[in-house]
Amino acid sequence: MSIFKLQYMAASRNFLPRKNRKMIPDIVSMVIGAGLIITVCSTSRANENMTNPNFSDIPQMQEQSDKAGISHVYDGPWEFFVGGGASAMDCNGDRRPDLAMAGGTNPLQLFVNKSSTGGVLSFEARKLEIDAEDLLNVLGIYALDIDNDDHTDLVLLRLGRNIILKGGPDCAFTRANELFAIEGGNAWTTSFAATFEKQVKFPTLAFGNYVDRDAPGSPWGTCHDNVLLRPGKAEAPDYSSPTSLTPGYCTLSMLFTDWNKSGTPSLRVSNDRQYYRGGEEQLWHINKHQPPRLYSREDGWQHLTIWGMGIAEADIDGDGFPEYALTSMGDTKLQSLDPQANGLPVYTDIAWERGATAHRPYTGTDLNPSTGWHSQFEDFNNDGILDLFIAKGNVEKMPDFANFDPDNMMLGQPTGKFVEVGEQSGIALATKGRGAVITDFNMDGMLDLVVVNRSGPASVFRNVGARNEENTDKSKSMGNWLQIELQQDGPNRDAVGALISIKSGNNDRSRRINIGGGHASGSLGFVHVGLGVAERAMIRIKWPDGSWSSTYRVFANQFVVIKRDDVVPRYWFPQ
């Protein structure tokens, strides 16, 4: 039985009412699924979710890598079939997102953002004064301020020793492994996440590793353990005492997430079943002063095996508990905490009912299943509803999977469903997407997109606004928006782990500042929120220590900077 069919069997369970799903054993479900395979593959129901909405604003994403001055290819042998990350962060203090891109066997590149406000995207390559060897074999990049010096540092995930680049003025980076006592290992590192544990000065870092190539029988069943680095108690970061996260199941994405609103994030780990044996998706207790501990069956954790590639988190139903989009081969999982879970991490896959399975290419003639990588919830059209982006692309030349496998842009709808507009938006290219960055590079309020492609030029999409049916040469403005930056003194300057609650009218939206997730790509900077037709909003912050701010009243279409304990928020204006 093909992988493709297996995927659809899983998806088919969702035809059933939720309460009945649990009553039906998986094998029965599989049989039912098998019977429905043809239906799923051929009926309009599958296409219903891929229909162009004739009402939502469809963002027009113009590929401008040449104009933008970005020439970058992620490439390499099979170790680089995975990875291909990028990171947007402000490395020179001008609040505009700069861009770092992993190159695999090509060097990592740093691009300083020179885009004019509202104009074409423009970048300037910046040579890093780093040992050239350190910039090679990089699979992924995550940004965070490790040492609380207000300069963003970069964590480079590598085939071999991981590298920490300490940020300095004007995008000057220096290697800081020794300074932070991070040995860096010698594994094939493919994922990363960070959190600030309560009352700890420096972040806790988690590194996810892939196949242990030196193990007997490699690559099958030889996944490397993952690693947790907690800072010592010194005044400077000291990560000299790593803790092994055993077992490792070939992790391609990990994320610290406060899944149960306990105030203490757990570590969610998405693993690639292609290589593990007896593995599954994982969730780790990460409690202060305690060793990491896996959630077990007794804790309610359910067995799930997917080709886990990327984790995206967002509270899309507004119940206060995050949903997770897990990319895989075939259908994407969209997990929602079961309302009857009674405090246990029991999840229901709502991808099918929400139209978010993204299980095969939405255009072209290739009907093989998709391969999903980076996933991220953002609001591309500023309608106030989160959309879901998934980078797609064949691993290399896997014949049972789509070769033409365009990236997904699924627009969230008022109904709660997602509708695919990748083709109409202009991102349906014949590339092999991996990691991605979604941010507003030209500070016009609309989210732009950079996709790192394997063995091909990176795609740089400028969001120019909505399709204008009256005049296709001219795009339209979309909904209202806010972009929010948090600051606090002392440790954790960027308020990693903070929850931003944005209320306008009857609509409550939330965003969490996370370091981790996606596929090998993690950014830091303004948090973007679409507001639809609201021209005002009230913002409250749940700071990482759990305390709530007072309410900040702001007007739409502004960059808002909130420093902890500010009475009045400040606005920032791009030059």
Next chain:
Amino acid sequence: MFNSKSHFFKEFEMKSRPASKTNARQSGRKFAVFVINASLIVAAALPYSHAGGISDKPWSEKAITDHVQQSRLTGILTTQELNLLAAKGKKLFDAKFTVLDGAGRPLATHAIIPTKRKRPIQKAFNRISGPDANSCASCHNQPVTGGAGDFNLNVFSSEGFTGQGSDSTDPQFSNERNTNHIFGAGLIELLAREMTAELQELRRKVLIDTRNSGQSQTVRLITKGVDFGNLTASADGLVDLSEIQGIDTDLVIRPFSQKGVITSLRQFTINALNQHHGMQAMERFGQRWTAEADFDGDGLPNEVTAGDISALVAWQATLAPPVVFKPEKQNWQQASAKGMKLFGKLECTNCHLPSLPLDSLKFADPGPLDAAGTLRQSDSSTQAIYDLAKTEWAASLPRNADGQVVVPLFGDLKRHVMSDGEVNKLGNELLSQRFVARNEFITAELWGIASTMPYGHRGDMTTLDEVITAHGGEARLSRDRYVTLSEQDRLDIIAYLKTMVIKQ
């Protein structure tokens, strides 16, 4: 109900009626000939489309018989085009909307952000959360259509205005407001646009200066002589908003509503149509933002087109400003002249500025300042300009030495605190609205005040003397000076204010 051609004919005849009866008949005939010709010429190109197959019957119970097509409104409208559009707007303003037009919103609240009700409404009308009126003119009618309203026509700006709490019918959860007149509203919006542009330019320049110098700088936000406080910019592009006064933090002057929280006639019209009539504008409640053509669940999709809103805006924007008339009686003239001086001496004119200068009479619709949910210039491939210089009344407005139009509004388009611990009648609201404190209101423009009693935000004061005496807060000093005047001096001020009328 109207047939479009006869409607326009009658409308123009009415609007063009001159003072002299003989001249009126001659003029009327000439004008009728003109209108017939214009109708024949323009009718084919009129930006209207029929709203339904049965609407043109004389006995139709639909109030909207045809819709205006926004795409046909482009460039500077000719006088005839503007008059025809405004006439259409007048008809919509007068129209008593019926369920056949889409009146009512059984499944939607009056919230400005499209919001579903928790449950279907039980009654079609509700004085608190609305719908509470059949037509715009049913409240805006004193002394004529477009005017103010009596106390019994008060409306409610309730807690649920932006949310779903509006299911409440309890008046304690609302602010009660008297109906404002809208004469001269086009000039008010143009002033607000120019002042906003100037303030935002000040902000832009100080940001450039601070970035160039590397030093924080503070700029005084003064436009057209009105002081909106300080704004401090730092070299990294951050702006400290803690010292701005009487304006929103985005430095957009929102001149409409008693609170000063509505940006434009267009935005106000969309809000009001939904709140008071359950008539939902497509540009806010249509498929683009709600994914539904019939968001309010009354069975009628696409109730109000962008073009219909434009017509309503055009009519309101072209309404003549009120005037200060010269009384026939000499003793009134004398009292008024004295009152005018006293009005200045008491520093009432610190806020009730007798006039503000306006650079341009060209009213762009859609305008430059609206946000998503109200048609924006970037939403449409066409933009219409209503040149208010083409109106009959434009020539009567004086111009200053710089050639600017002098708009005699007696206001400053700024919000002020209007109550204090001792004088607090104008702080009589229970709820803040749209980030503005409960006792803070935009300066009421006094033009037309003699035609728009009762007074006060709630319309619960019957005389000008009462409302002047009720001024507290930032107006306390002027108020105290007023109450210590002799009775004669006070009457002189009243005599002056009584010359500010809406021309009938």
